Amino acid sequence: MDTPSTLTESKGLFPYDADITMKNLTGHSSAHTGALPKSDDEVQFNIVLRRQRTRTSGKPKLKAVPSRFLNLTDDFEFAGWGSIFRIALSREDLAHGHNALLEARNQRVLGQFSASALAANDILGGVFYTVPSVFAISGVYSPLSMFVATLTLFFWRPIMEELGSALPISGAPYTYLLNGSTKAVALVGAALLLLDFAATAVVSAATASSYLAGEVAFPFPLYIGALLVFVLITAVSLLGLRESARIASGVLTFHLLTLLALAIASIFAWASVGTHQLRENWIAGQAGLSSFAPILKQVFNGVCISMLGMTGFECAPAYAAKMRPGTYPKVLRNLHISAMILNPAMMLFVLALLPLNVQTHENVLSLLAQKVAGRWLRIWVATDAVIVLCAGVLTGITSACELLAELAHDHVLPRTFLAVLPYTKALYVSILSFVGFSGAIYASTGANLIVVSKMFSVAWLSVMTLFPLSLILLRFSRPRLPRPSRCSLSCVVGTGLVAGAVSAGSIAIDPTIAGWFALYFLGLLVFFSITDNKVAILRWVYWMYDQVPILHQLRHTQNWGSKLTHAMKRLKRQEVCLLVRTDEINQLFNMILYVQHNEETSCLKIVHFHDGTVPSEMEANIKILDEAFPEITIDLMLVEGDFSPKTVAALAHRLEIPTSLMFMCCPGLTLPYPVADFGTRVISL
Incomplete structure (x- = not known):
């Protein structure tokens, strides 16, 4: 000094x-x-x-x-x-500042395809666990429900583009709320994000175990396989092998080839067998639907569950700071178009080629591959599912570690969460803490993938609601902040209404999901509130100690006051x-x-x-x-x-x-x- x-x-x-x-x-x-x-x-x-x-x-x-x-x-x-x-400022200080600025700018290296790949593995890999869930709710109207769900992203894209042009920084939407409102509001966003990442990891691990069990007989229950996937990906994370743009691009390329092969084979099979299976499914699916109202309700409920297929779209703003200038809007466009084409197409092939009694099977795409091309394509699809879904677990862990690091830098969490292993430089405290939290979610639901998936849908919708909320707060609190891209206020309001309606619909399908979601969300919120208000809590402890004078006289407790004041000063x-x-x-x-x-x-x-x-x-x-x-x-x-x-x-x-x-x-x-x-x-x- x-x-x-x-x-x-x-x-x-x-x-x-x-x-x-x-x-x-x-x-x-x-x-x-x-x-x-x-x-x-x-x-x-x-x-x-x-x-x-x-x-x-x-x-x-x-x-x-x-x-x-x-x-x-x-x-x-x-x-x-x-x-x-x-x-x-000395020359050394200015040189350090210049180097720090260059280093930050040199991190903007992601091009259009590599930047899209990081989020596309989630948004396109979600088809493996979305298809059976939607068919269980929407039946023969599942392709329509999925297509309508993809159309809703037209509301979010201009909002996310404006936020990204105003604050092209990492950690969104937590950092959007942090710069546009108070820290307490931002911590609500952080709790929702962490819950979304945990649900992503749990659903991906459980679905990967399910697809693997469809090809190999497990000598143990499926939940043991999901835990083994967690152990494997945790070991990979601790080794410092995080998901890079190059690895993500390779996984995405393999996944796109798999979906393309499955789509081509399905088209030829459909042309060969005709529409007989589709007509049977349609007639069976219409049973009990005598008016327009129940059909509309079934389609709407399917839209609510189909939002699971959009997961990953919220990840793109988190690394917008690493994209080249002008790339971010193209990434959002690529993610949207790919989801709008591939996800409904897979559901249409399932509806046209498989009977209703197997459309809700967890390995439904493997069964489709077996139907249209034989064993070789089924093994290919199952392998692709395991790889992509394991990448989804790794994405959840990596994203959570980045968020926990941001919270540690902002002094919400202890600096211990920034501790790294000596050789791999992996954030081992953050990794193990997040994996433990994800495992607790999976275990507390009785290893029920359906419950976690439904809660995942509500968590994802809550995170997506943060984007229009962030934009409203940013416009009100930081109106002078330059932003090349702007969207209309009607788009912001409409997005909020869509998010609210779909969230309410998801909860109405199974009200117990609201209880599970509230339990984990409030638990995280209380935890963050405690860690962010450590001095205030110690002051209350000091006050309670002050109210009991006898404690000031006892030999073992008379120094508590000085220890508490020292701790408050240190913090x-x-x-x-x-x-x-x-x-x-x-x-x-x-x-x-x-x-x-x-x-x-x-x-x-x-x-x-x-x-x-x-x-x-x-x-x-x-x-x-x-x-x-x-x-x-x-x-x-x-x-x-x-x-x-x-x-x-x-x-x-x-x-x-x-x-x-x-x-x-x-x-x-x-x-x-x-x-x-x-x-x-x-x-x-």
Whole structure:
């Protein structure tokens, strides 16, 4: 840390305070000294200095306010007075900032096909577990239900394109909510995302075990096979072999060839046998449907379950920061078109070539392959299913690890979740924690794939609802944020209505699913609330300890108070930066309020980049705010240089504060740099 040149670190007083008489501090001139009259700016600042000079050193301003603790001290609530620093970034700092910016830009390497492949393995691999589930609900109307479900993505695409153009950053939609609202709202999104990733992993593992069991006789139950898939993919993850774009592209190529071969064989078989099986299925499926209303209900229920076939579409925004410029909208288009063609086509082939009594079989596509081409194609399809679904498990683990790492960087989770193995660099704590959570979900449902699949549908719809919600919050809270792509408000409202209707329909099919979903979701939300409010919880524990005076006398418990205060101080040591451009006290006050309500810290640094001229009331207002928030030490750092991604990265290196803990107000069209290049959080207008 630099030695302050304008204010001493211990009391926050300027070195030249000793040369100022008390009359000078009030703004009155001294005739015998020949002092010149003070300007208004000096008067305002000197009044602040006078208030701080006249109080006892180190005592908080609010000492007269009664303490909530009747028997113990509340001195730990006072964080100390702030200081003013003037910083000139060194060449080493600027070089580090330049390299960090280049490294971030060089990560944007994914082209259209490779970027599409990462999510397409999920969205196209979902056909293996979606087909039997939809046929069980929608019957002969399943192809229509699936096609209508794919059409709903026309609502989401423009919304996701606008969000991606405004904030092309990783971790969406958690990061969308974090930049457009409060941390508490963002944690709701994080809980839904983690539940979605867990459901993805569980359903993929269970379905892979089912397809493998259709070809090889297991000497154990199916759920043991699913657990073995988890063990295998966990070992792969711990070895550091994460799903890369090249591996994903290879898996997708093999999967597309498999579906193409199955489709061609099905077309020839259909042409050979005719429409006899289709007519039988249609007549049998119409039994009991005497009016339009039950048919419409059956189609709608099928649409609700068919949303399982769209899973993976929500993964594309999570790695938008790694795509080349202009690639993201094309990726969304590719995912949508492929799902709209292939998924309904597979369902139509099943309806036309297989009898109704086998259409709900878990290995239905293997049975279709056996029907249209023989054993060789069945083995090919089963192999493809196992590979793609295992890749889905790996995608769930990898996506969850990235989310858990983001939460650890944002101090929601302990830094332990960033621990890596020495050689493979795998995030072993995050991997094992997520796999354990996924296993708990699978075990608590009695290893029932149908229950997990239905809950998966609700979780996915909840995650997709976050996108229109994020856009509404972003438009209201950050209206000046530049975005090349825009969608209409009617599209946003319509998407919300569609998501709400389909979610309600999914729950209406089986109301018990709402209970399972609420159980896991609320459990995650409570966990995140506890980990994000550690100091607040310790303060409550300290208060309860204070209410029992006898504990202060016992030999084994009398030191609890000092241990609790030490723990609270340690948890609040992490420094946070506010990047400000103005000295308007109302804006500074609101930004500090955001930090106070969303981050557990007692060390705040307000940073202003300047070219030699500092706003006239900047220092005085910071001193006032330092007094207004005695629980936070507020330092002012005046940095020479222009405000740019390079200088922000250089300052982060100088202060050893990650850019994820640097906050700024919403930039406008005049800022010549993309907001994503800064790596900071946007917290105000």
